[in-house]
Amino acid sequence: MLSAMSRIAFSLAIITALSACDTPGDSPQSARPPAAVKTLPLAPRKLEERIPALGTLLARESVLITSTVSEKVAALHFNEGEQVKRGDLLATLEQAEEQAQLRSARADLAEQEREVKRLQGLIASQVTARNEYDQRVSNRERAHARIAEVEAKIAERTLRAPFDGTTGLRNLSPGALVSAGDSITTLDDLSVMRMDLQVPSLLLSALSVGQKITAFSEALDREFSAEVTAINPRIDPVSRSVTVRARLDNPERLLKPGMLMRLSLLKEQREAIIIPEQALESAQDSHYVWLVNDEGKAEKRQVTPGFRRAGELEIVSGLNPGEQLITEGFLMLRPGSPVAIQEG
Numbered sequence: 001m002l003s004a005m006s007r008i009a010f011s012l013a014i015i016t017a018l019s020a021c022d023t024p025g026d027s028p029q030s031a032r033p034p035a036a037v038k039t040l041p042l043a044p045r046k047l048e049e050r051i052p053a054l055g056t057l058l059a060r061e062s063v064l065i066t067s068t069v070s071e072k073v074a075a076l077h078f079n080e081g082e083q084v085k086r087g088d089l090l091a092t093l094e095q096a097e098e099q100a101q102l103r104s105a106r107a108d109l110a111e112q113e114r115e116v117k118r119l120q121g122l123i124a125s126q127v128t129a130r131n132e133y134d135q136r137v138s139n140r141e142r143a144h145a146r147i148a149e150v151e152a153k154i155a156e157r158t159l160r161a162p163f164d165g166t167t168g169l170r171n172l173s174p175g176a177l178v179s180a181g182d183s184i185t186t187l188d189d190l191s192v193m194r195m196d197l198q199v200p201s202l203l204l205s206a207l208s209v210g211q212k213i214t215a216f217s218e219a220l221d222r223e224f225s226a227e228v229t230a231i232n233p234r235i236d237p238v239s240r241s242v243t244v245r246a247r248l249d250n251p252e253r254l255l256k257p258g259m260l261m262r263l264s265l266l267k268e269q270r271e272a273i274i275i276p277e278q279a280l281e282s283a284q285d286s287h288y289v290w291l292v293n294d295e296g297k298a299e300k301r302q303v304t305p306g307f308r309r310a311g312e313l314e315i316v317s318g319l320n321p322g323e324q325l326i327t328e329g330f331l332m333l334r335p336g337s338p339v340a341i342q343e344g
Contacts, residue, residue, distance in 0.1 A: 034340040037329035047272040055197035059188035093157035109143035290330040
């Protein structure tokens, strides 16, 4: 067994060896190597807060070309899908009887005009009575009215385009009997489209005429720009939504009535600090991020998040432009830990 003196000497040797390994000011934390992290310099970015919605396309002007009388179709003067101008002839219904009545009414008017002129000369020479002249004038006015009546009947049987547009499919053929209200074709003005969309009434304060809309058509795989032109003053009592109408230019005639559009209304545009969603730590109702301070060490800071979008979120308070946000490698960090910023 070792003597007491030997044991004391052995213990002193161990203590001396351990003391030689330490240097003044060292600590377990400072001896730990810096953690490798990736950072993002913070800077204000443009944030667009948008309201998603679905919209149905309508033509700016759309009408069914129908007859107001029951008659045979004499002729159709358009091709399906044809561009026509306002006033262009689209269809003619049988009107032989009305044309004959018009010729008779015009002949009667001509006769009444001759009699009025003849009697005017006789009245001047006081050869005829005034009441006979007045009777002829009345007959002339009735002839004018008869012509207007027959011309109105002919107009009912002569169907013209009420505005510039694109014709639809033909629903009848020449010789077919058309009844009042039967559709002959459709006419749509596709140069400009309307969109009706339903927006929750809770967002009514965020809506305004002139507001910009981004509209996406899955059928065309293409994005279009639109603008709010009207907001319905009434709110649907069942759905608690308001109908918003927007205008969308369609010079290429690619969009068609009835198409469904995915819409995004620009609610607000502002400058904000936006961070990757992965850089946020949450514990119950508190939210934190990690930063690299001026000494190159980790700093944990509480922040207030705001608007969220895919993969990103706005920080309303707690961060300042120019600070270095740690986006990766912060899971094992402690406040005050040294960090090594990795590139890429």
